[in-house]
Amino acid sequence: xxxSFRRLLSFxxxxxxxxxxxxxxxxxxxxxxxxxxxxxxxxxxxxxxxxYSSGSIWYKRPISLLSPFNIELTIMAGCQDGDGADGMxxxxxxxxxxxxxxxxxxxxxxxxxxxxxxxDTWRNYHLYDPAEDHLAFLVNGRVGHFSxxxxxxxxxxxxxCQRHKFSVRWKPDYQSLVVEIDGEPVMIGSFDLVNSxxxxxxxxxxxxxxxxxxxxxxxxVCFDRLSYQEQTKPWWDLSxxxxxxxxTLLASNGLEH
Ligand SMILES: [Ca+2]
Ligand SMILES: [Ca+2]
Ligand SMILES: [Ca+2]
Numbered sequence: 001x002x003x004s005f006r007r008l009l010s011f012x013x014x015x016x017x018x019x020x021x022x023x024x025x026x027x028x029x030x031x032x033x034x035x036x037x038x039x040x041x042x043x044x045x046x047x048x049x050x051x052y053s054s055g056s057i058w059y060k061r062p063i064s065l066l067s068p069f070n071i072e073l074t075i076m077a078g079c080q081d082g083d084g085a086d087g088m089x090x091x092x093x094x095x096x097x098x099x100x101x102x103x104x105x106x107x108x109x110x111x112x113x114x115x116x117x118x119x120d121t122w123r124n125y126h127l128y129d130p131a132e133d134h135l136a137f138l139v140n141g142r143v144g145h146f147s148x149x150x151x152x153x154x155x156x157x158x159x160x161c162q163r164h165k166f167s168v169r170w171k172p173d174y175q176s177l178v179v180e181i182d183g184e185p186v187m188i189g190s191f192d193l194v195n196s197x198x199x200x201x202x203x204x205x206x207x208x209x210x211x212x213x214x215x216x217x218x219x220x221v222c223f224d225r226l227s228y229q230e231q232t233k234p235w236w237d238l239s240x241x242x243x244x245x246x247x248t249l250l251a252s253n254g255l256e257h
Pocket of ligand 2: 086104120121122123124129
């Protein structure tokens with residue numbers, strides 16, 4: 001086959017819309033650590049209304065930061081507002097199955113390398129927490145707001161005993177991480193996650209932690225949908241004929257790196 005014909009074919013194939021691979025995870029896709037236990041409706045309770053508790057869940061399979069993805073969750077950040085603490089953290093880390101320090105550490109402090117998206121419902125003055133519930137990007141397990149990248153984003157009270165949609169969208173082309181609550185974008189950050197945090201590695205795990213301290217709250221998480229986009233390969237890069245290879249590609253999507 002001529003090179004120009006291959007180029008033409010490559011152009012045509014790569015011009016197709018990229019695959020959108022979506023799945024609804026099941027409880028078997030996660031590991032639990034700390035005080036986490038399973039609720040009856042495929043949700044996890046990370047902490048009860050007990051002081052000095054912490055828990056986390058982790059998706060078993062690593063994902064690649066070189067591909068775009070959406071992770072859509074439902075969270076419940078407790079039923080006590082003024083006396084409710086400490087919150088939850090969505091995390092990317094190089095190793096799964098760990099929970100960081102409880103209390104103000106929200107089950108994330110001390111995990112490194114990592115990037116956390118905190119949902120902080122308790123004001124710790126020495127960490128420069130605002131009075132209101134807030135979100136922030138936290139790097140390498142550091143939970144204080146001491147740098148520009150960790151500037152808090154204030155949100156309405158989330159400790160309302162209701163379940164809320166919580167989505168994380170990653171677009172590697174723009175290095176952008178968008179956080180949505182109840183379908184509305186509330187925080188956006190730009191990070192060279194692979195090089196500036198994960199030391200050149202694109203393969204990471206993701207999970208969710210929660211913790212209580214001198215005050216407490218229920219913290220729960222449920223998993224709605226994961227979707228990954230993956231670029232198609234030129235057909236001659238596949239060891240099998242394209243039509244036979246396609247199901248294999250789908251079965252071993254970006255989750256399997
Ligand atoms: Ca609170
Ligand atoms: Ca706090
Ligand atoms: Ca609150």
